[in-house]
Amino acid sequence: xxxxxxxxxxxxxxxxxxxxxxxxxxxxxxxxxxxxxxxxxxxxxxxxxxxxxxxxxxxxxxxxxxxxxxxxxxxxxxxxxxxxxxxxxxxxxxxxxxxxxxxxxxxxxxxxxxxxxxxxxxxxxxxxxxxxxxxxxxxxxxxxxxxxxxxxxxxxxxxxxxxx
Numbered sequence: 802x803x804x805x806x807x808x809x810x811x812x813x814x815x816x817x818x819x820x821x822x823x824x825x826x827x828x829x830x831x832x833x834x835x836x837x838x839x840x841x842x843x844x845x846x847x848x849x850x851x852x853x854x855x856x857x858x859x860x861x862x863x864x865x866x867x868x869x870x871x872x873x874x875x876x877x878x879x880x881x882x883x884x885x886x887x888x889x890x891x892x893x894x895x896x897x898x899x900x901x902x903x904x905x906x907x908x909x910x911x912x913x914x915x916x917x918x919x920x921x922x923x924x925x926x927x928x929x930x931x932x933x934x935x936x937x938x939x940x941x942x943x944x945x946x947x948x949x950x951x952x953x954x955x956x957x958x959x960x961x962x963x964x965x
Contacts, residue, residue, distance in 0.1 A: 828878060828881075829878070829881070829882055829885075831881055831882070831885040832885075834882060834885040834886060834889060835885040835886075835888050835889035836889060837889075838885075838886060838889060838890075839889070839890065840853055840854070840886075840890050842890055842891075842892070847892060847896065848897070848905070848907055848908050848911070849911055850890055850892055851887075851892055851894065851896070851897050851908055851912075852907075852908050852910075852911035852912040852914075852915055853911075853912075853915055854883060854886045854887055854890070854892060855883070855897075855908075855912040855915065855916070855956075855957065855960075856912055856914075856915025856916050856918060857882065857883065857886055857915075858879050858880065858882060858883030858886075858956075859879070859912075859915075859916040859919070859952075859953065859956045860916065860918065860919035860922070861878065861879040861882045861883070862875050862876050862878075862879035862956070863875075863919050863922045863923050863926045863952075864919070864922060865878050865879060866926040866929050866930060867922055867925050867926050867929075872929065872930050894960070895964070897960075898960075898961070898964045902961065902964055903961050904957055904960060904961055909954075909957055912953065912957060913953040913954065913957070916952070916953035916956060917953060920949060923949045923952050924945055924946070924949045927940070927945045927948045927949055927952075928940055928945070931948060
């Protein structure tokens with residue numbers, strides 16, 4: 802009984818917890834990300850590590866858009882986080898591209914799965930990400946859902962286009 806009361810009191814007191822990447826006054830602490838954020842690449846392999854890093858990059862882009870950054874500015878921030886993450890884990894982004902110039906299937910599948918971790922945030926960002934539609938086209942709930950489903954593949958296609 803005494804332990805139950807003690808545990809209840811402990812959970813009633815507020816405490817501070819911080820999740821996510823370390824931030825400094827002007828954005829993310831890229832050096833700290835590079836030095837501290839380690840993926841288990843020895844255990845899961847470089848392909849899965851690259852896929853996870855791509856997931857972080859895509860979700861960072863979405864989170865920055867939802868913090869009211871313009872999509873281009875948010876993408877630059879996400880790219881710097883992605884580069885720091887890759888560099889800190891000794892990963893080469895070029896290794897994800899196959900001989901056909903496309904992201905290898907296993908990486909694309911895993912990255913899509915990882916990018917969908919921030920699906921709800923992506924739904925919120927879609928109206929900010931897609932600013933213009935042809936006349937008469939409305940951004941309704943169904944269209945937002947469809948664009949949210951396409952977002953992971955569209956994000957990955959940017960890397961394929963860049964590699965070409």
